[in-house]
Amino acid sequence: MGPxxxxxxYVNIAVSRETEARAAVEEVLRAIDLPETCFVxxxxxxxxxxxxxxxxxxEGAGGVPVFGCTxxxxxxxxxxxxxxxxxxxxxxxxxxxxxxLIAPLKPLxxxxxxxxxxxxxxxxxxxxxxxxxxxxLADGLSKQEDxxxxxxxxxxxxxxxxxxxxxxxxxxxxxxxxxxxxxxSNAALLLMxxxxxxxxxxxxxxxxPTEQQMxxxxxxxxxxxxxxxxxxxxxxxYARIVGCPVEHLSPEIFxxxxxxxxxxxxxxxxxxxxxxxxxxxSFLGAIDDGLILTLxxxxxxxxxxxxELDVKGPRDAxxxxxxxxDCVLRKLEIEQKQLSAPVSEIFRERRVFGxxxxxxxxxxxxxxxxxxGVAFFEPGRRDFA
Numbered sequence: 048m049g050p051x052x053x054x055x056x057y058v059n060i061a062v063s064r065e066t067e068a069r070a071a072v073e074e075v076l077r078a079i080d081l082p083e084t085c086f087v088x089x090x091x092x093x094x095x096x097x098x099x100x101x102x103x104x105x106e107g108a109g110g111v112p113v114f115g116c117t118x119x120x121x122x123x124x125x126x127x128x129x130x131x132x133x134x135x136x137x138x139x140x141x142x143x144x145x146x147x148l149i150a151p152l153k154p155l156x157x158x159x160x161x162x163x164x165x166x167x168x169x170x171x172x173x174x175x176x177x178x179x180x181x182x183x184l185a186d187g188l189s190k191q192e193d194x195x196x197x198x199x200x201x202x203x204x205x206x207x208x209x210x211x212x213x214x215x216x217x218x219x220x221x222x223x224x225x226x227x228x229x230x231x232s233n234a235a236l237l238l239m240x241x242x243x244x245x246x247x248x249x250x251x252x253x254x255x256p257t258e259q260q261m262x263x264x265x266x267x268x269x270x271x272x273x274x275x276x277x278x279x280x281x282x283x284x285y286a287r288i289v290g291c292p293v294e295h296l297s298p299e300i301f302x303x304x305x306x307x308x309x310x311x312x313x314x315x316x317x318x319x320x321x322x323x324x325x326x327x328x329s330f331l332g333a334i335d336d337g338l339i340l341t342l343x344x345x346x347x348x349x350x351x352x353x354x355e356l357d358v359k360g361p362r363d364a365x366x367x368x369x370x371x372x373d374c375v376l377r378k379l380e381i382e383q384k385q386l387s388a389p390v391s392e393i394f395r396e397r398r399v400f401g402x403x404x405x406x407x408x409x410x411x412x413x414x415x416x417x418x419x420g421v422a423f424f425e426p427g428r429r430d431f432a
Contacts, residue, residue, distance in 0.1 A: 054124075055368035055398050057244055057423060059084070059136035062123045066130070068096040072103035075134040081109045085139035086238075089115030089225060090402040092130050093216035097223060097230045100132075105228030111136075114146055114236055115225040116184045119214030119375035120403035126391020127378060127403075129216065135370070135400055141426065143241040145171045148226050150234035152189040160195070161202040168203055168239055177241045180421065182370075183210030185235035187222040187405030190271050192413040193333040195235055200411030206239070207248055208411070209421050211372030211404035217298065219320065222405065245360050245427045249369070249420040250409035252377075253351040254343035256307050256314050259288060263338040271330040272323075276340070280326035285319070288342060296322045302380040305416050306330075306340040316343065318376050318406075318415030331406050331415045348381065349389055352418070356397045360424030371401030371420040378403050380416075 061078035065071035104113045121133040147167045213222035223230035265275035276284040286293040289304040307314040321329040407419040
C-alpha cells in the first residue's frame with residue numbers, strides 16, 4: 048500500500064506481476080491467509096495462460112472458492128496496472144457467499160434466469176443483522192448484459208446488484224468468467240454476498256449532455272451495430288459531428304466523445320468501441336432503431352473522481368475499501384490526458400481495488416464509461432464508544 052498507508056482491515060489483497068501463470072498464482076496465494084478466507088475474487092490480466100491459472104488457483108486454494116474474470120487491466124494497491132494478477136480474499140468472519148453460473152448467456156432466457164436467481168437467493172440462508180448484496184461478472188463480448196442485469200435486478204427485488212463485464216485488454220476476441228476451477232465464455236457469474244460490514248453503492252461518470260442530438264435510423268440491435276445515424280452512414284456522421292476524419296476514429300476518440308442515452312431523468316454512456324467496415328459503429332451497450340443519442344462533453348475527471356469517491360459510512364467514517372468496476376474507456380481517456388499517475392494516487396488513497404471492464408452494471412442498467420463500485424465500511428454492530 049505504500050509506507051504511509053494502512054492496508055484495509057476487511058479484505059486481503061495479493062498482487063503478482065509474474066508473467067508465467069503458475070508462478071503468478073503461487074505468489075498471490077502465498078500472500079493470503081486461506082484458512083481465514085470465505086472466498087476469493089481473481090482478476091486476471093491478458094497474457095497469462097488461463098487453463099494454468101484456473102488449475103493452479105483451484106489446486107492451491109485449499110477448497111476456498113475462487114471466482115473472477117479476465118480483464119482489461121486491474122486496480123491494485125499501486126492504482127492502474129495492465130499486467131498484474133490481483134486477488135481479493137474476503138474473510139469468513141465478515142462475509143458469506145453463494146455462486147450461480149449463468150450459461151449460456153446467448154440465447155438468454157429471461158424467465159429461466161429470473162426463476163433460477165430467485166431460487167438461488169431463497170436458498171442462501173439469511174444471517175440476522177447482516178447485509179445482503181449481489182455481484183455480477185459477465186462475458187464482456189456476449190452482448191447480453193443489458194437484458195441480464197435488468198432481469199436480475201427485477202428477480203432479486205431489494206438486493207442491490209453491482210458488477211462489471213470481463214475484458215481482454217481491448218483485443219475484443221474472447222472474455223471469460225471463472226468458477227469451480229474453470230474459465231467459462233458465453234457465461235455470467237452471480238455472487239450472492241452477505242456481510243456484517245455496512246456498504247454503499249457507487250456509480251458515476253464525468254460527462255454532461257450537449258445540445259447535439261442524433262437519431263439511430265438503421266441498426267442491428269442483437270449485434271449492437273448502428274449502420275446509420277440521421278440517415279447517413281453512422282461512422283461518417285459521427286466523425287462529422289465530433290470534427291474528426293473518419294479514418295482517424297479510434298478508441299481514444301470514442302472515449303473522449305461518448306454517446307449518452309437518457310433514461311428517466313438520467314443520462315448513461317452508451318459507448319462506441321469500433322467502426323467496422325462500411326462505416327458502421329459497434330457499441331458496447333444496447334441500441335435500436337429510433338434511439339436518440341446525445342453527444343457527451345467531459346467534466347474535469349480528477350475533480351469528479353475525488354468528489355464521488357469521498358463517501359462516508361454511517362458513522363461518518365471513510366470506507367475500509369472500495370470494490371471497483373471501472374470501464375476501460377475511462378482508463379484510455381485518462382492515459383490519453385496523461386493523468387494515470389494522479390488517478391492511481393486517488394485510488395491508492397481511497398483503497399480502491401478491482402478491474403477495468405467492458406461495461407458496468409448498476410441499478411438494473413448496463414452502462415459504459417462509468418465507475419461502479421461498492422464501498423465497504425466498519426461493521427455496524429460494533430461499539431465505537
